Amino acid sequence: MKQFISQISDLQSVAEGYYRLDFQWLIDTVPRAGQFLTIKIGNSTSPLLRRPFAISSFDASTSTASIIFQKRGKGTELLSVMKPGDDIDILGPLGNSFSRIVSEEDESKENHIVVAGGIGTGPMLYLADELKNNGKNPLLIIGCRTRDLVPYSVLDNSINTVICTDDGSAGFKGTVVDYMRSNPGLDSNSVIYSCGPEPMLKGCQLFADETGKSSYVSLEQMMACGVGACMGCTCETRGEKQYARVCKDGPVFAGGEIKWT
Ligand SMILES: Cc1cc2nc3c(=O)[nH]c(=O)nc-3n(C[C@H](O)[C@H](O)[C@H](O)COP(=O)(O)OP(=O)(O)OC[C@H]3O[C@@H](n4cnc5c(N)ncnc54)[C@H](O)[C@@H]3O)c2cc1C
Ligand code: FES
Structure with a gap:
């Protein structure tokens, strides 16, 4: 740093x-x-x-x-x-990074599903690019309320991308989780990575649990110092410590580690 x-x-x-x-x-x-x-x-x-x-x-x-x-x-x-x-x-x-947190077993899996919503879109574009450069063929799923919020100009045509809008004005009509549920091609040998609004992250985690997939999330908590000193960004976890600092221990966590509210 x-x-x-x-x-x-x-x-x-x-x-x-x-x-x-x-x-x-x-x-x-x-x-x-x-x-x-x-x-x-x-x-x-x-x-x-x-x-x-x-x-x-x-x-x-x-x-x-x-x-x-x-x-x-x-x-x-x-x-x-x-x-x-x-x-x-x-x-x-x-903060940490996906590459530091994702297990070797998950890294070697065939299917990598990268889910982005709202202000979580930036890091997931980078993750999809990183996966592609590591020889994977990620599926990027971007959820937006409406077509005007889809950042078309920054999308990479070489990455398989699905747009979901709540109102159906572009792509699939429904949430990113609705899309994943309606797509039987996403087998259990998949890893889901997500960043976006908390209900979306929670939905992705639930879907991963139900279908036996691995899941990793990147959290965007309110922050003060940003370097681990003030405890202003903690989230509840299932681990022994019960709390983690999003800025220093995260922002990337195994989805199962987080206690969702
Ligand atoms: C690790 C991390 C990564 C982030 N990455 C991005 C990113 O890539 N792109 C992006 O647009 N934003 C990102 N954010 C959120 C971004 O930091 C805030 O939107 C920004 O600080 C708002 O500053 P402001 O002065 O414009 O708004 P403020 O006046 O500080 O706040 C305006 C509104 O935004 C809300 N807000 C402020 N911070 C956050 C936050 N962290 N999460 C959710 N809501 C917030 C406030 O509650 C308020 O309603 C990230 C946050 C974190 C912690
Ligand atoms: S923002 Fe200060 S510890 Fe995370």
């Missing part, structure tokens, strides 16, 4: 209220899928806290990293109007 001042190389709108921000990755550590960074946005005391975002892609040949973010409050509003060439203050890479 290092703090560095980088320059924005590109900032584009990718769906309604969603942006992709590319910037120079100025340190040697290669960020892995599932890891995140924090950004100090602006020079004033508001917003005071650094904001966490998952890494959505990394291009080693140009040392360019990206995040995909949704405009939500003051911090992301300010970020959305920045320009190429502007400085941004980065701290990262933070």
Whole structure:
């Protein structure tokens, strides 16, 4: 983990209220899928806290990293109007990664189902890319409320992708879990990875339990320090310790480890 001042190389709108921000990755550590960074946005005391975002892609040949973010409050509003060439203050890479948590047995399985929703889309695009580069043929399932929220421009045509919308305005009509339930081709020798709203993660875990699949989730808890010091991001777990810090012990966990509320 290092703090560095980088320059924005590109900032584009990718769906309604969603942006992709590319910037120079100025340190040697290669960020892995599932890891995140924090950004100090602006020079004033508001917003005071650094904001966490998952890494959505990394291009080693140009040392360019990206995040995909949704405009939500003051911090992301300010970020959305920045320009190429502007400085941004980065701290990262933070947290574990899918590659550190997924067991060797699961890694060697045939079918890898990568499920993304909302602000969880960025890290799952990166995971699908990482799996593809490791010789796998992942199935990426993206759930959105409606067509306007689908980030078509950042999708990789070489990755088998299914779009699900709640209102049926694009792709499959229904949730990502509805899609998986209606698709008998997804056999039990599969691993499901998910990141998105908690009901979606819970649904993916339940589906994995019911159908004997392995499951891993990446959580996006509210955070203060982002580096394991404040205990402000804990989640309940089934392990001996009962609690884990999402920023330091996660954000990636085996789905069965989490005590869902
Ligand atoms: C590990 C991690 C990875 C993340 N990755 C991404 C990402 O790739 N893309 C992305 O768009 N966002 C991501 N987030 C969420 C992102 O950090 C928040 O949306 C952002 O901090 C909001 O800042 P703001 O100043 O714009 O909004 P604020 O004014 O701080 O909050 C605006 C609204 O967003 C909600 N909010 C704030 N933080 C979170 C959070 N962590 N989870 C859910 N709701 C939140 C608040 O409750 C409030 O309703 C991630 C969060 C974590 C912890
Ligand atoms: S945000 Fe401080 S311990 Fe996780």
